[in-house]
Each structure stands twice: as C-alpha cells, then as structure tokens.
Amino acid sequence: MRTLFLLLTSLTSFLTHAVAVSSLFEVANEEHFADFSITNNDGKDMFINLELAQVAYVNGEKIVTKVNKDNLSNWTFSVSPSQIILKDGETRTVRMRNDCAKQTCQFNEDQVYAVDVNPYPYVGEGEDSAVSVAFGYRIYFMDPASEVQLDYEIKRVNNKEFKFTNKSNTMLNAVINTCEKGFSSNCIYQYKLLAGSEKVFKLPANYVGKKNIVIRVINANESINEQVSI
Structure with a gap:
C-alpha cells in the first residue's frame, strides 16, 4: 500500500x-x-x-x-x-x-x-x-495500549490537504480508498499517526478539489473502524 x-x-x-x-x-x-x-x-x-x-x-x-x-x-x-x-x-x-x-x-x-x-x-x-x-x-x-481511549479529529485544511489530530492513547490509521475497480497498491492510501501527534497530510492527487471524501479510521488491531467524511 x-x-x-x-x-x-x-x-x-x-x-x-x-x-x-x-x-x-x-x-x-x-x-x-x-x-x-x-x-x-x-x-x-x-x-x-x-x-x-x-x-x-x-x-x-x-x-x-x-x-x-x-x-x-x-x-x-x-x-x-x-x-x-x-x-x-x-x-x-x-x-x-x-x-x-x-x-x-x-x-x-x-x-x-x-x-x-x-x-x-x-x-x-x-x-x-x-x-x-x-x-x-x-x-x-x-x-499497543491495553484499552483504547479514542479521541481524534480530521478536518479539511484546503482543497489539497487535511489535518489529522490524534489525541487517543494509540496509533490511528486514516485510510482513503480511491480504487475504482478492485484493489491495488496504487489506489489505497494510509496516513498513520502516533498517539499524541498531529500532522497536515496531502490528499491523493486525484482527490484534490473533491467535495466529499470518505476516510476510514482504524487502529492497529482493527478493533476501531470508523468512517469520517470531510
């Protein structure tokens, strides 16, 4: 990926x-x-x-x-x-x-x-x-942390970037699936962020300017799997 x-x-x-x-x-x-x-x-x-x-x-x-x-x-x-x-x-x-x-x-x-x-x-x-x-x-x-304390925020910065803030006690992975036919390594993007950190990430090139983007937020063992729209 x-x-x-x-x-x-x-x-x-x-x-x-x-x-x-x-x-x-x-x-x-x-x-x-x-x-x-x-x-x-x-x-x-x-x-x-x-x-x-x-x-x-x-x-x-x-x-x-x-x-x-x-x-x-x-x-x-x-x-x-x-x-x-x-x-x-x-x-x-x-x-x-x-x-x-x-x-x-x-x-x-x-x-x-x-x-x-x-x-x-x-x-x-x-x-x-x-x-x-x-x-x-x-x-x-x-x-990983023994019990997850989930606290995060994902918001659009502009039409090219989004800010991912992870206030949880565990690493989180924001996943954007841009695949149109099946899955491949070229169309699934992961943005991993350690606990207590924050970063602005660039969107996939073909998602720049897209009005509604679906992001899945997953932890290491996938016990957390949530959907966010930005």
Whole structure:
C-alpha cells in the first residue's frame, strides 16, 4: 500500500547493491514481540549494529530516549541479535521484544520503540579499516495500549490537504480508498499517526478539489473502524 506516515514511509525496501529491511514498522503480537529481516545485497560483507530508543509524544513534541546506563535497569525493550555480520546475499531475522513482564503488560498508551539499523563494510582481521557507512534504516516497533481511549479529529485544511489530530492513547490509521475497480497498491492510501501527534497530510492527487471524501479510521488491531467524511 502507498503509505504516508508521520515518522516513516512504511514500505518494504529491497534495493540492488544495498542493505535492506523487510519492514519499517511492526506491531507487537499478543506475546509482545515482532520480527523483521535484514538482507545484504551490497556486494560485500557487512557489519550491522542495532541501536535502541523509546519514542513518545509529549504535548505534541516528539521525545526520543536512547537506552543508556541510567535507564537500563527499567528498560524492557530488546532485539536479538543486536549485532550481525552478513555475507553478501545473506538474510537474517531480528526479533524485537518488549519484556513487559518486568513491570506490567497493561499499557495506558502505546509503547513505541525505534531500532536504528546501522550497516558498515565488514573488515576482517588484518584488513584495512573502513570508515564509510552504508545507508541505514529506522524501524518502529509498537506494543499497543491495553484499552483504547479514542479521541481524534480530521478536518479539511484546503482543497489539497487535511489535518489529522490524534489525541487517543494509540496509533490511528486514516485510510482513503480511491480504487475504482478492485484493489491495488496504487489506489489505497494510509496516513498513520502516533498517539499524541498531529500532522497536515496531502490528499491523493486525484482527490484534490473533491467535495466529499470518505476516510476510514482504524487502529492497529482493527478493533476501531470508523468512517469520517470531510
């Protein structure tokens, strides 16, 4: 699906001669984990280092907190493995897990974490060191709120844009279906917005100036599915 997202474009990205990932956004299952894969098509061995951070919106401001020695004792999110050496053409699966049993698995709001995938050309013993870094990714992991507190607003800004405000305690997805015959990746648009955030989005090109636009608002597990007209 063609996706516009506040933090990322949620597309599978397999590129020729590059390190690529299977997804840029994953929702945790009932056991509080999710997987993604990393593929090395770079033409040489690569060392992959994964760095972790927690993401939240406070009064509309994005706050990113990286794991460090001061918060490590309360940190529940992990990845396995956290460092990988990938040969050319090799794919590895990484598991992201929220070990909420350390505290509680009842969340008042979404728990959102970021995994930065940092690839470097691998240098074996006795080889000259390399300082270049290949193109990296930031992957988001969301463990949804236990009970949804729904509060959002969608309104037209002008004939080209609409404003989406998410005051809920969970991520919401505004979906516009422009398909005329069946479904395809080119005619369904998603606008994902994390809890506590707000953004102005552009309408699909063929919907610019359209007087009545139907938008479906859906949460991560689709327990919320509402229709809004703007």
